[in-house]
Amino acid sequence: MIEAGDLLADRAYSQLSTAILRSELPPGTSLSVPELARHFGISRSPVREAVQRLIWDGLADYRGRRGTVVVDIDMSDFLRLLEVREVLEALAAKLAAERGTDAQRTDLRRIQKEFESLKSSDADRWVFTDIDMRFHATIRAMSHNKDLDATLARSQGRAHLSLNTLWRRERNFRATQREHAAMCDAIVDGDTDRAETAARTHIACLRQRVLAELEDHDRADAS
Template sequence: METKFNDLQINNYKPLREIVFEYLRNSILKGELQPGERLMELQLAQKLGVSRTPIREAIRKLELEGFVEMIPRKGAYVADLSVKDILDILEVRMFLEGLSAYLAAQRMTDEEINKLKDILKKFEDDFETMSKEDMIELDIKFHDMIMEGSRNNKLLQIIQGLHEQFQRFRVIYFSEYKEHEDIKKYHRAIVESISNRDPKRAQQYAQTHIQMIEESILKWKKKNKSKED
């Protein structure tokens, strides 16, 4: 993990423990700190150029927010997302994104739809050469634009409250599950439905897209379980 901590200190008047907390949380969300990875206070303090106290305080806060698990006599570890956790997240996403697509098909402007098409084209054209980080960034832009196009502030508030859970899932999905070709197919179908101002079909494809991801996870779970047996 390469530290960018000195950059974070520039013009930042937050308490040191908050700066360290945000740095570590972002490292977890980006997948730079992997599920199951041990958080060594001394090692982190040396990398970030701080004492162990703000590291310890940040780890405690991360534990309270579910990002870190404390294991007796072993220490602090980045909390894993179980398959059950991921499927729970997907159940929520299925309905929220289905509703977003339904409303976006009615409310997005033509200019916004053209921007959505541009994101889709970039995803399709650069798919083979894109890094995992670029895939995740484009996926976030794609879904965020549809959600914003819903013009429903309450829906956006709910989605933003779950943003970090969605982000952790995306890192795991793009790292572990290889059926990315289907993502392009469903993204294309969603864009076409929104462009055609067909809210029911947009909702259907948005929800089927999430169901496809759920099925691939269950398949992955079954495959890995058979290996363990």
């Protein structure tokens, strides 16, 4: 049951990363695999996988004997990461429009249709994450540039942290659907300029959504 295990690891990863972003698991908190497995009511291996992904994504830190702990996330670092991603996603989309195979274009269109068939962000949160990851992964693969693919794959994990809190909001969900549609159309059409612009817009808007969400969060904290 490799798929079920992956799904459990995905879920554990999403829950842990959300908890980290919302400071429910503050910096320095121990991420003990046996304890987390008990908490989630699942076996240790998907939890171990989730924790390894947190380390890989720079959200957790392995400290030898002390085990793995939550790192101190600097949101300004994260927003700067999105500045980089804005440029790299635009490049990936441009190359994808130019180099993507017909089969990959069909794949991308199919993933986008899946996304458009989702009615709301709340009911399908995990489906949404999965689709979003596959959408961006397909574009990266279509760029036929391994270095670009690897760089973006890593930053996407951290970017997804912000999505964890964002996708719950209907307006963010709808905006993402529209932005992905514009990217998909341009890439499938092979329009490099339009693809580049659409991808840049998507990440720039994502950055704005993160900022707006942080402001809401601060306001809620102050009241």
